[in-house]
Amino acid sequence: MQVAVHWLREYLMRNYTDVVQGIIFATFTTWLVFRGCRPRVRVRKWILAFLTSYNTAQIISGITYLYVIGRFSVKGTLMDFLTATVCLLYPLIPLILLYQKVIGAEGPAATFLYALFFISNCLSMVIAETALQRMLLTVGLSLLLICFFWKEAEYILFQKSMLRMDRRFQMTSLAFMALIGAEAELPRIVIDGGTDFAGAQLAYAVSIVGVLLLALFMTFMKFNFFAIMKYENFIREHDDDSITNARSLSYLLEHGRDLIKNGADTGKSFAVFYTDIGNFRDINMMHGYDAGNRILQRAADALIAQFPDGIVARTSGAHFTGIVPLAYAQNGFDAAAREIEELSIDETLCLRAGICPAFPAAKEENDFGISERIVSQIDLAASALRYMPDSKSAVRFYDEDLRRKEEIRLHVLANVDKAVSEKWLRVYYQPVVEVKTRRTASYEALSRWIDPVYGFLTPDRFIVPLEEARMIYKVDLNVLRSYGREVQRIRSAGRRALPISFNISRTDLESGIDIYAEIESILSEMNIPKSLVHIEITESALNGDSLIMPQAVSRFHEMGLEVWMDDFGSGYSSLNVLKDYRFDVIKIDMEFLKRFDGRSKVIVRSICQMASALGIRTVAEGVETEEQYTFLKEIGCTYAQGYLFSKPLPPEEILTV
Ligand code: C2E
Ligand code: MG
Numbered sequence: 001m002q003v004a005v006h007w008l009r010e011y012l013m014r015n016y017t018d019v020v021q022g023i024i025f026a027t028f029t030t031w032l033v034f035r036g037c038r039p040r041v042r043v044r045k046w047i048l049a050f051l052t053s054y055n056t057a058q059i060i061s062g063i064t065y066l067y068v069i070g071r072f073s074v075k076g077t078l079m080d081f082l083t084a085t086v087c088l089l090y091p092l093i094p095l096i097l098l099y100q101k102v103i104g105a106e107g108p109a110a111t112f113l114y115a116l117f118f119i120s121n122c123l124s125m126v127i128a129e130t131a132l133q134r135m136l137l138t139v140g141l142s143l144l145l146i147c148f149f150w151k152e153a154e155y156i157l158f159q160k161s162m163l164r165m166d167r168r169f170q171m172t173s174l175a176f177m178a179l180i181g182a183e184a185e186l187p188r189i190v191i192d193g194g195t196d197f198a199g200a201q202l203a204y205a206v207s208i209v210g211v212l213l214l215a216l217f218m219t220f221m222k223f224n225f226f227a228i229m230k231y232e233n234f235i236r237e238h239d240d241d242s243i244t245n246a247r248s249l250s251y252l253l254e255h256g257r258d259l260i261k262n263g264a265d266t267g268k269s270f271a272v273f274y275t276d277i278g279n280f281r282d283i284n285m286m287h288g289y290d291a292g293n294r295i296l297q298r299a300a301d302a303l304i305a306q307f308p309d310g311i312v313a314r315t316s317g318a319h320f321t322g323i324v325p326l327a328y329a330q331n332g333f334d335a336a337a338r339e340i341e342e343l344s345i346d347e348t349l350c351l352r353a354g355i356c357p358a359f360p361a362a363k364e365e366n367d368f369g370i371s372e373r374i375v376s377q378i379d380l381a382a383s384a385l386r387y388m389p390d391s392k393s394a395v396r397f398y399d400e401d402l403r404r405k406e407e408i409r410l411h412v413l414a415n416v417d418k419a420v421s422e423k424w425l426r427v428y429y430q431p432v433v434e435v436k437t438r439r440t441a442s443y444e445a446l447s448r449w450i451d452p453v454y455g456f457l458t459p460d461r462f463i464v465p466l467e468e469a470r471m472i473y474k475v476d477l478n479v480l481r482s483y484g485r486e487v488q489r490i491r492s493a494g495r496r497a498l499p500i501s502f503n504i505s506r507t508d509l510e511s512g513i514d515i516y517a518e519i520e521s522i523l524s525e526m527n528i529p530k531s532l533v534h535i536e537i538t539e540s541a542l543n544g545d546s547l548i549m550p551q552a553v554s555r556f557h558e559m560g561l562e563v564w565m566d567d568f569g570s571g572y573s574s575l576n577v578l579k580d581y582r583f584d585v586i587k588i589d590m591e592f593l594k595r596f597d598g599r600s601k602v603i604v605r606s607i608c609q610m611a612s613a614l615g616i617r618t619v620a621e622g623v624e625t626e627e628q629y630t631f632l633k634e635i636g637c638t639y640a641q642g643y644l645f646s647k648p649l650p651p652e653e654i655l656t657v
């Protein structure tokens with residue numbers, strides 16, 4: 001006991017500067033990091049910080065130095081210098097690691113804070129001539145550095161910054177500590193040895209170098225921080241959406257991660273969503289971008305208000321995405337949709353949301369993995385939007401059925417060429433019967449995709465995706481080529497082939513390929529007479545006011561092909577279409593026969609009469625009963641097509657006269 005007290009007194013007499021500085025260090029740490037904490041925590045942290053301060057480092061390095069010198073009888077100035085420097089620096093490593101634990105910060109932050117005090121202490125040792133001077137200088141320099149780097153210290157501790165993570169930044173702090181620490185050993189070893197004139201001169205020189213090193217440290221670090229803080233603040237400012245109160249995508253990814261992780265702990269489920277506001281573009285077009293922005297702001301506010309526990313971000317235009325509690329998703333979006341509908345100016349604004357339940361984070365999953373998953377779930381939520389139900393609900397969940405549809409869609413897009421070359425794409429033919437004689441006059445060629453993995457795919461599975469991707473021409477040209485092969489087969493059997501009508505999509509004309517030249521070359525290559533091929537264009541393809549469709553109709557006519565209008569009556573401007581285009585045949589949409597009540601009969605009868613007056617032939621689609629057939633005979637419809645006569649069938653069984 002007495003020995004300990006004696007040692008402590010001795011130590012304090014010699015090293016009271018280090019103790020005082022340890023006190024400043026602990027107070028600074030507690031104030032900076034644990035200001036808001038309970039007193040007990042603060043006291044504990046204060047003690048721990050004091051224990052990890054440079055004071056402890058000094059004790060360890062002093063003991064080690066004495067031990068090494070005694071044990072290995074170090075000789076010569078250089079060796080002494082090197083030994084002292086190593087002894088001075090090595091305890092810093094474990095102490096900084098401990099300090100890092102105490103303040104709960106990453107290595108670079110802890111090292112930087114530690115360096116401020118270490119440097120003050122070492123430098124005072126170089127410059128001061130008496131113990132009192134050293135004490136005053138240490139305290140003064142520590143306070144100077146604290147004030148000078150206060151903002152930076154708070155920044156590196158509390159802001160999300162690359163400085164907190166960056167090992168190179170940590171190395172810079174360590175390098176300065178090593179430089180200034182080594183320099184602090186110089187006076188004792190080199191100069192204190194003699195009091196002659198050269199020694200005093202050298203002492204001044206060393207002091208000046210020390211001050212220069214300090215200035216270098218301050219300037220360098222200040223500038224380093226300044227540049228990075230400025231850059232990071234810039235990014236942060238732009239982290240939120242600039243127009244609405246919604247967040248940015250990068251914010252969503254970073255904080256969404258935490259939501260999902262916490263959700264895994266608390267058992268709360270979340271969902272990723274992606275929205276679209278139907279008719280929003282019209283507002284920008286008709287009322288200008290300011291009006292559009294105001295609507296976006298209010299739409300964002302509506303979403304944020306519905307989901308206070310979630311994150312709402314805007315990706316672009318009228319698309320919002322984010323993470324919301326799954327349990328409240330349906331009601332929340334329905335409510336937001338009603339609010340947004342009220343913002344409509346002319347056309348009704350309708351919010352639609354695709355929703356993908358977010359799988360809870362697995363224990364071993366890292367942040368990067370979760371962010372990646374959020375991105376892919378945003379994609380899934382967006383793809384749910386494609387399959388929006390017609391019902392009133394604003395929401396479509398990404399479920400198993402949708403997953404399969406989407407899987408097939410992507411499979412189709414990726415494999416269309418293979419489907420053609422491997423003959424997964426087959427052409428089925430459905431008879432178009434002359435009503436008067438009930439004899440087959442021609443066939444409609446319809447594509448089928450018989451997939452090795454997904455089996456038999458009907459057109460609704462592959463036509464729309466391929467139209468959207470402007471690749472449907474591959475399917476349409478395949479129809480013509482297959483028909484060409486059938487014609488050759490029939491001819492070589494010495495029989496005569498019947499004509500076909502085949503469907504082309506509007507996007508065939510907009511895909512950047514010359515569809516006319518392609519058709520022309522297949523016809524001539526395969527030696528198919530033009531009288532055997534009719535083009536079907538659906539009425540809906542004629543919507544829009546571009547000149548493409550009228551040009552197409554006349555181009556096909558010039559080529560010597562008949563042009564048939566498909567699904568007549570399914571659109572809203574059927575009569576205009578009749579006025580503006582010269583079709584050879586119109587195919588009456590099967591909806592009319594499906595209904596087959598008094599009104600629809602009147603309509604079908606009038607269409608047939610009007611068409612015949614204009615010299616246009618008619619096809620009734622979807623004929624399924626004898627009753628319908630008799631009616632068509634009675635009203636003078638030219639052709640009929642439907643299950644009553646035959647389903648679409650593979651070519652082996654039909655096509656010949
Ligand atoms: P569409 O051109 O109007 O073809 C008629 C559709 O009605 C065919 O459906 C046919 O199978 C079906 N159908 C025929 N008779 C009856 C009937 O009595 N009752 C009922 N309920 N349905 C009948 P499918 O083959 O599923 O084709 C659907 C649509 O896909 C076609 O409508 C056409 O627009 C498009 N399509 C089919 N093949 C191709 C193609 O090769 N290229 C392009 N661009 N579109 C195609
Ligand atoms: Mg058709």
Ligand code: MG
Pocket residue numbers: 566567587589621
């Ligand atoms: Mg049709």
